[in-house]
Amino acid sequence: MRDGLAALAIVFVPISLLSFGGSNAIIADIEHQTVAVHHWMTGREFADFFALSRAAPGPGSMLTALIGWRVAGFAGALVATIGYYVPAAVLVYFLARLWGRWRGRPWHDAIERGLAPVAAGLLLAAGIAILRASPGGWPIWAAAFAATALLLRWPKLPPTALIAAGGALFGIVAAVTQ
């Protein structure tokens, strides 16, 4: 149990400090660490946890809490959540005003513009990692690309409605074909 808690902290604290691009940008690495490196869960469970955390309310995702809970119960959920959210929060608390003061300097602008392509790449890698982890096969790939196309065409589609529609569609197909 104590080993599990320490391992959770060791996984989530560095991820917190590298999460340029937000909670979804780090999902590829979380998937890699939890499934391939630590064998805390199967790819199936990871994809399920991802879906549940995106459907539940809250900032970014509570995926970390679900993983922690799976590894070491309530204490694990607490350690993973604190390990993931608090370091980045402390950093922003101390650096935000400093960073604002440097606005206009050439390197300030270069850092902001330079981080953007990395963050974009991390987000795309996140989607790919979940698709590769999921045993759902071609239907889930097809549905993911269809959802992407819908969102690119109609950016105002409400995310929660889209997630509910995806679940309903797959549920109905499964019920009919069973």
Next chain:
Amino acid sequence: MTPPAHEPPTVLTIFLAMLRLGCTSFGGGSAGWLYRDIVLRRGWVDNATFLQILAVGQALPGANGIKATVQIGHHLRGGLGATAALVGLLSGPFVIILIVGAAYRGIGEHPLVQAVLDGMAAAAIGLTFDTGLRSAWHGKPGIPALAVTAATVVCIGFLNWPMAPVVLVLAPLSIALAFRERRDA
């Protein structure tokens, strides 16, 4: 940043407002929820300050909603305000996700539930791809920026390399490219 026009809310009020916001903000994009609640509805932070808070957070790691929440709490009531805002925002979703997790443990193995979760995951992956593609195209990037995005996707998405070394190499490289581009311009 301009100080709040009137007496700022108490630490408890900040906590309760963020608790409510955490439990009711669905679908990610917490920055938008924060804007509607804290700026438009409650008027705790003015428009310019909020935009400044978002901009400052861009170069720092972490979820946008979290970074904005910490800064709003700090702006209103200092360190205690920041702590109350963060704990308030996270505690509701934390409890909810554990209840969801417990339900999953009970019924997650059922084939129909698995199918529904697959469909939900596919839609959520679509949301992630959409955000990724939009940020990749944002600001009309040049070839170097697109190459950095592609390299990140290949290293992490396909080669399964750990994120830390990849980001620690590609981020400085990308920043150097952006710096050079600016100097040449």
